[in-house]
Amino acid sequence: MAVREKTDWCAACGKERLFRRHEPEHWIHLGFTIISGGWWLPVWLCAAAFRGPFRCARCGEPYRPPAPPPLVLDASFLLYHLRLVRSGSRSGALVLERCLGS
Numbered sequence: 001m002a003v004r005e006k007t008d009w010c011a012a013c014g015k016e017r018l019f020r021r022h023e024p025e026h027w028i029h030l031g032f033t034i035i036s037g038g039w040w041l042p043v044w045l046c047a048a049a050f051r052g053p054f055r056c057a058r059c060g061e062p063y064r065p066p067a068p069p070p071l072v073l074d075a076s077f078l079l080y081h082l083r084l085v086r087s088g089s090r091s092g093a094l095v096l097e098r099c100l101g102s
Contacts, residue, residue, distance in 0.1 A: 002022070002023045002024070002025055003020050003021070003022055003023070004020070004021050004022075004023050004054075005018055005019065005020050005021075005057075006018075006019050006054060007019070008054075008063060009066065010056045010058070010059065010061060010063075011061070011064055012056065012059050012061040013056060013058055013059050013061075017056050017057060017058050017059075018056075018057040018058075019054035019055060019056055019057065019063050020054065020055060020057050021051060021052060021053065021054045021055070022051060022052065023051050024044065024047040024048055024051065026044075026048075029043070029044035029047065029048075030044075032044070
């Protein structure tokens with residue numbers, strides 16, 4: 001199996017580490033599929049579909065992408081929806097209620 005590597009932050013180690021993931025050698029699987037008359041194809045598909053997550057080379061924890069930044073509502077968004085609420089639009093009021101949690 002081929003090994004794909006990338007460097008990123010490991011939450012468990014608290015440091016930047018090397019992450020690895022095993023991936024199938026497609027040329028070998030193609031050869032086995034041709035030689036076996038297609039009988040190897042399900043094995044190849046399973047190997048390609050279930051290759052597993054990237055794991056830290058040091059501690060073995062699976063890679064977790066960093067959390068997205070929090071949503072920041074700018075003034076133009078709030079002013080636009082406030083204007084909709086003042087005009088009597090129910091959709092503007094619903095959007096503000098969802099965003100402001102009231």
